[in-house]
Amino acid sequence: MFSRSRFPLAMIVLLVAALALAGCAESDSDSRYQHDPEEGNAHSDPERPIALVTGSTRGLGEELARRLSANGYHVIVHGRSVARGERLVEELVAAGGTAEFRRADFLELAQVAGLANGLLADFDQLNLLVNNAGIGAPEEGHGLTDDGVDKVLQVNYLAHFLLTERLMPLLEAGAPARIINVSSGAQAPIDFDDPMLEQWEPDERQIGRHYAQSKLAQILHAKDLAERLDPAQVTINALHPATFMDTYMVRQAGIEPQTDVHEGADRVMQLVTDEVGTGHYFQNGEITHPHEQALDPDARAALRELSQQLIEGF
Numbered sequence: 001m002f003s004r005s006r007f008p009l010a011m012i013v014l015l016v017a018a019l020a021l022a023g024c025a026e027s028d029s030d031s032r033y034q035h036d037p038e039e040g041n042a043h044s045d046p047e048r049p050i051a052l053v054t055g056s057t058r059g060l061g062e063e064l065a066r067r068l069s070a071n072g073y074h075v076i077v078h079g080r081s082v083a084r085g086e087r088l089v090e091e092l093v094a095a096g097g098t099a100e101f102r103r104a105d106f107l108e109l110a111q112v113a114g115l116a117n118g119l120l121a122d123f124d125q126l127n128l129l130v131n132n133a134g135i136g137a138p139e140e141g142h143g144l145t146d147d148g149v150d151k152v153l154q155v156n157y158l159a160h161f162l163l164t165e166r167l168m169p170l171l172e173a174g175a176p177a178r179i180i181n182v183s184s185g186a187q188a189p190i191d192f193d194d195p196m197l198e199q200w201e202p203d204e205r206q207i208g209r210h211y212a213q214s215k216l217a218q219i220l221h222a223k224d225l226a227e228r229l230d231p232a233q234v235t236i237n238a239l240h241p242a243t244f245m246d247t248y249m250v251r252q253a254g255i256e257p258q259t260d261v262h263e264g265a266d267r268v269m270q271l272v273t274d275e276v277g278t279g280h281y282f283q284n285g286e287i288t289h290p291h292e293q294a295l296d297p298d299a300r301a302a303l304r305e306l307s308q309q310l311i312e313g314f
């Protein structure tokens with residue numbers, strides 16, 4: 001069950017380079033959509049476990065929402081596109097499931113906190129959190145968010161760090177609960193002297209550094225948090241779902257897809273249904289060594305401290 005990473009280096013370079021060249025999501029221009037508590041929520045059956053899948057308005061997350069709904073979960077669909085989110089909810093409900101949509105743009109930490117606050121107000125437990133939302137490169141180009149964080153690092157990693165922290169009471173109430181960080185085989189170490197990559201000068205070989213460091217940060221997060229949680233209550237693992245699935249992110253980067261979301265969804269569902277332990281990184285369905293920085297407890301502690309500082313006040 002334990003193997004060294006076999007993710008081809010050439011693929012990582014191609015992926016991160018191509019992702020950096022493309023904006024990776026359109027979003028609806030309508031104002032923020034938050035669930036109206038007066039409407040109640042569609043989770044009327046207390047026997048149904050509850051899952052939140054971030055970034056489930058398309059791609060891998062959308063397929064995961066379908067799988068989880070078919071497996072009896074009440075699915076909280078999340079993303080920025082109200083139209084795609086509501087369309088998916090309608091589809092899941094028409095198929096006999098229960099689901100609802102919550103909108104939050106992870107480029108704003110206040111919206112992440114708003115999403116968490118809404119869920120804390122509306123639910124008394126959460127059984128599964130899939131930290132899946134992601135971008136390859138920002139639509140408006142690289143730089144910092146208004147929160148002062150590298151845009152890719154914020155959407156892919158820090159927003160999920162904040163969400164996970166804030167939702168922990170719901171997850172503990174939903175024990176045994178699971179957290180799954182959808183990471184990638186594309187991994188680059190975090191430079192703690194320049195974590196926002198402001199001083200960093202891209203070269204051709206490392207053009208996708210923003211994406212790759214955010215994906216490694218998700219693995220450090222999983223390993224660090226696993227050490228601080230009671231595994232009988234809440235487990236957390238990270239994985240590379242599949243290589244070049246046919247999704248918006250991959251197509252926008254100009255990459256020829258090599259597989260589809262079914263392969264990635266199979267891999268994620270393995271972490272939902274199987275006894276896989278906690279604190280692991282999975283690739284090709286096996287526990288695999290991620291980049292060595294994730295194995296360094298000092299680096300994990302440094303990222304935790306930095307992240308706590310960055311989310312202070314939210």
Ligand SMILES: NC(=O)c1ccc[n+]([C@@H]2O[C@H](COP(=O)([O-])OP(=O)(O)OC[C@H]3O[C@@H](n4cnc5c(N)ncnc54)[C@H](OP(=O)(O)O)[C@@H]3O)[C@@H](O)[C@H]2O)c1
Nearest residue numbers: 055057058059060079080081106133134244245247248249
């Ligand atoms: N595709 C691959 O081959 C591959 C390989 C390895 C890892 N992964 C990882 O798999 C995950 C899913 O990727 P995918 O290929 O399914 O991508 P995708 O089809 O582009 O979907 C990305 C999802 O993230 C959401 N999202 C993007 N920006 C957001 C923001 N600012 N705030 C909130 N949500 C946002 C999108 O919602 P809206 O569209 O509604 O904004 C969408 O639902 C990512 O974490 C990615 O890094 C993918």
